[in-house]
Amino acid sequence: MQIINSPAEMQAISRAWARGKSIGFVPTMGFLHEGHLSLVRESKHNCDITVVSIFVNPSQFGANEDLVSYPRDMKRDLELLEGCKADYVFCPEASDMYPKPYHSWVNVDGLSEVLCGASRPGHFRGVATVVLKLVNLVKPDYMYMGEKDFQQVAVLNTMLKELNVLTRIASCPIVREPDGLAMSSRNTYLTGEARQQALCLSKAIFNAKLMYKEGCRNVNSIITECQSIISSHGGETDYIKIVNPNTLLEELIPKDDSRIILAVKIGKTRLIDNASITPDTL
Ligand code: AMP
DSSP: OEEEOOHHHHHHHHHHSOTTOOEEEEEEOSSOOHHHHHHHHHHHHHOSEEEEEEOOOGGGSOTTSSTTTSOOOHHHHHHHHHHTTOSEEEOOOHHHHSOSSOOOOOOOTTTTTSTHHHHSTTHHHHHHHHHHHHHHHHOOSEEEEEGGGHHHHHHHHHHHHHTTOOOEEEEEOOOBOTTSOBOOGGGGGOOTHHHHHTHHHHHHHHHHHHHHHTTOOOHHHHHHHHHHHHHHTTOEEEEEEEEOTTTOOBOSSOOTTOEEEEEEEETTEEEEEEEESSTTOO
16 A cells, blocks of 8 residues: 655655556545445445545635544544555645645536535535545545435536536445444444434434335425424434435425435534435435
8 A cells, every 4th residue: 555645645656656547536535434434445345546634724714614623533544445445545734735825616506506515605616626636636436425425426526527527436335334224434432321312313214214115205394303303313404304315405205315414413522424314225
């Protein structure tokens, strides 16, 4: 496994890869868990060369968000990636990714402004910008990303298509803890009672799927039930929506491919989760 810090070196290496080799790329912010590793394994299974990036991207954090406290453990991350036989790990410095003065940004209108984009202005501009930069450095055929960040996949699919980038996203299922909590680096913030309270996200989703399975097609009834599960656990709802999976627009009547998607604060920790409303998938 080769570790690369310099963007210029990463680009020189990716230019030298033989034509015909398939390149898989897993962008992450580190503090790796099974969710991340499932993406690395998928890339290893399908591609000749697997590159993982570890970069806590400052431009996707708002002024009052957790950039400084975001969990980091590079030594452990590198051991885990070695265990998965990743071929390259790219871990640049922020000052090399955004040399000052910095001017160039990517905006994906519409999709970036709803759901998490409404609560976190500028977040998806930061995500789209860093991912386009990473794609230009790594030049992957496939980028492995988790459905955990469902809106992120939608925003980036649109960016890649509309900016004529040939990289394709392979979106992979959410990996959960045995009790249902979607794995997240931010789960490390959940100490004591908060860890139990955080179960309200997956419980609300499972309940919504059950209601749909039992024939309920009333969006308001499903969302009201979700809200009451969340508040009874002490969570503070940011949003709960049932949306079209492609446009992320709210559905008037839920359909089999609709997505239930939510963001909830447990204390100061903001968590997200989502699933297809169809009962047989999670
Ligand atoms: P992050 O380090 O949080 O930026 O996540 C890096 C990648 O891992 C993104 O594509 C996420 O969607 C994905 N990911 C994070 N958590 C999970 C999970 N529980 N299951 C599957 N993929 C995940």
